[in-house]
Amino acid sequence: MTDATDPSAQPAAAPQRRSSLLQLDERTRRRNAAEARFRLMGLIAVTIGILAVIGLISSILFNGASSFRQTFITLDVYLDPAKLDKAGTRDPEAISKVTTFGYAPLLQKGLVDTMAAQGIALDGLTAKQAAELISKEAPAQLRRYVMADVSRIGQTVTFDVLAAGRIDGYFKGRVTMESAALDRNVSPEQLMLADRLKEAGMLRTKFNLDFFTAPDASDTRPEAAGLGVAILGSAYMMLVVLVLALPLGVAASIYLEEFAPKNRFTDLIEVNISNLAAVPSIVFGILGLAVFINFAGLPQSAPIVGGLVLTLMTLPTIIIATRASLKAVPPSIRDAALGVGASKMQSVFHHVLPLAMPGILTGTIIGLAQALGETAPLLLIGMVAFVREYPSGPPDGFFEPAAALPVQVYNWTQRGDPAFVERASGAIIVLLVFLVIMNAIAIILRRRFERRW
Amino acid sequence: MSAGILITIVLVLAIVGFVLGRRRAVATAGGDGRRLHSLPGYYGQSVALFAAVPALLLMAVWLFMQPVVIDGRIGEMIPDSAVPDGGSRGLVMSDVRRIADGIEQLVDQGLVSETDLATMRADFTNVRGRLGEVGIALGSNVSPGVFEAAKVYRDANRTGGLIMTIAVLAVAAACFAWSYLRIKPDLRARNISETFVMALLIGSSLVAILTTVGIVASLVVETFHFFQMYPASEFFFSTTWNPQFRGGSDLGILPLLWGTLYVSFVALVVAVPIGLMIAIYLSEYASKTLRSLAKPAIEILAGIPTIVYGLFALITVGPFIRDWIAEPTGLGSSSSSVLTAGVVMGIMLIPFVSSLSDDIINSVPQAMRDGAYGLGATRSETIRQVVLPAALPGVVGAILLAASRAIGETMIVVLGAGAAAKLGLNPFDAMTTVTVKIVSQLTGDTEFASPETLVAFALGLTLFVFTLGLNVLALYIVRKYREQYE
Amino acid sequence: MYDNPLTKRDAVTKEVKISARGCQVYYGDTHAIKDVDVDIEDKTVTAFIGPSGCGKSTFLRCLNRMNDTIDVCRVEGDIRLDGEDIYDPKVDPVQLRAKVGMVFQKPNPFPKSIYDNVAYGPKIHGMSRNKAELDEIVERALRRGAIWDEVKDRLDAPGTGLSGGQQQRLCIARAVATEPEVLLMDEPCSALDPIATAQVEELIDELREQYSVVIVTHSMQQAARVSQKTAFFHLGNLVEYGETGQIFTNPQDPRTESYITGRIG
Incomplete structure (x- = not known):
């Protein structure tokens, strides 16, 4: 300890800064200003983050909320036997030969007649132009209605038909008189007629249940497009994911957490799992295409393939969550079971696993929520196909073409008619509602079963 | 028989195995569970696991391998003359598959009978038109060689499916019987079923490795095919991206x-x-x-x-x-x-x-x-x-x-x-x-x-x-x- | 270990550096420090002793407002440095801490080079005009920290690579580099081995020549060895404060006596 007394170590002229604490020197003031600036930057960043959340959600809500309401025209249709059942036998087989084209004139006549009865003038429009207010999907609607009960032929029924997409858009503010003047599909006169129908109470905008149940519709009929097939397809895929990923994930985690010796082999598995968790989702799509479709010959667009791909994708998430909750069970529980003579396997399955279950389920739900919103891999396995038929019930339905919610959104964004943007946003709202429900369940589970050891 | 029904049968067999195995264990012990090495449930479990797991594994492997084997065999059958200029064998194979699908649907919907099909020949019948009826659109007329290949393909698939059903059921039944018959009071049923479960646990954790292998293999194999058709140097160093439908991209x-x-x-x-x-x-x-x-x-x-x-x-x-x-x-x-x-x-x-x-x-x-x-x-x-x-x-x-x-x-x-x-x-x-x-x-x-x-x-x-x-x-x-x- | 000739201690009353009056500290609902009055003298080593949880570290941290960084902590009363209230709203804790340096229980060098560790304080307080001056300050501080000889050849090596005792002396050098007027030490030797402890204690004795040093310690022997004044804390109260020699040989309060003789603590 000689150096401390080394003369050169003594302060040459010990600068005793006897400054007062009560006065901020220039430097401190500058440093405090820098401090305030830094703090402000942080606050701005937080504000941007929160604004981004609000902007994102409000943009979707703003664009999509209207898709839950739809414009309908109420009219009286005479189901003319001369057109629908020429033979007069009421034989469903024969009636089914009449295509939707056969029903269109009935609707046109029904509209004109109902308007006449209400005293609404056509005002220079032809009957055909007036009938363009009705969706192209409406004849199919009417046909289904008739086919459901052929004895309705010959009656005059009051029927709510879908209004055409542009008319619907007019009442939702998407179509204006100015845009109609430039539009091939609709004229301002038709919009005026729609206004008159609305005044007369023939045209109403009401809750649109079909949006949740109807299948997709073609490019020219956005008003009829629904999410039925997509919701069913997504449900099937989630079922596959749940049935495969939960047991596989739990089994793998139990092995790795409770039994696996520490060696190269288990290291390899661990490295694999952590890497798989970070592989871009689209790569899983390529895997699905190459292995499940091209190699194993499973059908394209089928929920089973989607489910398998999503299973492989969510597996790492579930394994990581499960291992964390297994790890949280204190070793004393295991020791207690082993101490009374249980085998290692029994201690895990009888004691550790039930205690870890809430955590596992939470992780699984979060994994499922991730899978539900995943789009990219499904595009590659053909789920973009235009599917109008509902898949049949399980298990055959797993092998039949179906859509999926997020892919349906993508599909609709690729269509020309701007009305599909509304549909896509609406579909996202439905998707987000599902996700919120799933996350809420996960949070409730976590809260309810949270355990402090 | 569809895969779903087959799986259901195997699972039912497993449940039956559990009940019977348990009962047999108790019976062999003369109704006194204490004489058994393990709890009676473990005897049931070992039977159930043996009945279900090998059969289901066999089925999974079979379903996976069958298309590969059949594709290989059909690929050899297709005459070189059936491969169009500038096309590839792979393209013809996908035609074969679609035609086979179409035939299946024609038969299913009763539009063509099995006997008609046996005598149907691409040179005489308008196969393309008939397949159009069931919504299978083909780009060109079907050549006789391809049509025959499609028929063989369909037959092979059906036979394969049948053999698989038999094999799976046989394995399930055999394993069931073996594990059931060996039940004795001193059989270490708990150890057996625990070893089995352990194997399943290890198997599940292998899925992660299999997935990685699957990803790497599918990417590498198809990339290799790509580089056989398109020079790698062009791919990595060319500054233009301009794919064309008719080659020359x-x-x-x-x-x-x-x-x-x-x-x-x-x-x-x-x-x-x-x-x-x-x-x-x-x-x-x-x-x-x-x-x-x-x-x-x-x-x-x-x-x-x-x-x-x-x-x-x-x-x-x-x-x-x-x-x-x-x-x-x-x-x-x-x-x-x-x-x-x-x-x-x-x-x-x-x-x-x-x-x-x-x-x-x-x-x-x-x-x-x-x-x-x-x-x-x-x-x-x-x-x-x-x-x-x-x-x-x-x-x-x-x-x-x-x-x-x-x-x-x-x-x-x-x-x-x-x-x-x-x-x-x-x-x-x-x-x-x-x-x-x-x-x-x-x-x-x-x-x-x-x-x-x-x-x-x-x-x-x-x-x-x-x-x-x-x-x-x-x-x-x-x-x-x-x-x-x- | 009582072989230190306590009686030789310098008992001349010096200028008061820090004075606390009616100091109260609350952690949320807990009343951690109860009505403490104390005068800490300049150029003196003052030791705070007492059983664990008695509030001695808490009180130490009040002296340079380190407790401000703990959300739930609330300080009341009057603490003055050279007659200026350090809890006055006009006082910037940053300026205060430049005057009242602190060394912590566990050596906590920054994950930077030895040089940068020591130069950090002078840099942020703008104490040097150029690199040469900074070099000089760093060398002086390292010499004061009695570690110069050990590190002068590897000033660029990371400070975290030193041994525990070296790290603590580096931290002391880092603290003295800003030329503080008071140096607070919170159990500076508790993580060190006996040899390193002896080195640090020797250092503390030397630092007394220029600074007012306040040391919190668990070890009564250490307090007896290095301090001139000792304060005994118990359950948040300042029980007794006086000359070290007097506290250890002739305590006035029975609680102090019990503690010193090993009956509480």
């Missing part, structure tokens, strides 16, 4: 890589400062209330599917940037642009960066902060000069992970970045990325065995290697960093 990856890196760069420029500042503000400055509100609010962003961000880019951010920035300044006129995709992707990455940084900043020991405060450093000085440098490796790791996310992100760029492959600097221009092109090349109408489709696998492999490299590096850095404070 330019498939250079450089413009796509450029777009990918550019968009990712913009995304990181948005996400890293904001995410990092959010993490700092919330962990060092914010009051408890603000923290408990703002943290979950920002984490909402992490739970939102990317398709939502894509739509946000398409209908809100894209038009906004075009109408308020690009067009007034005359820099661009497209609503999909590098900036649109980059900004939206940046928003997506904010919670990712902020929660990773939050963890990392919090793992810097309090003693380090005290040391700086004790010297009279202000909070921001402590953060910038002590905490951040100490956390730097971890933060770098987090940024690399975010970059790997950005590079592999698909939906946002598909909807926000555009489809034009371009090597440019203007962020208001539409550009395209590797992932966009994987989607467009694999969802188009081109034949599978063409370079235009197979290029997607080469792109996928590039993407995989890139992201894997980044992840490994990032995880390594983060782990090293964690060790430093443990």
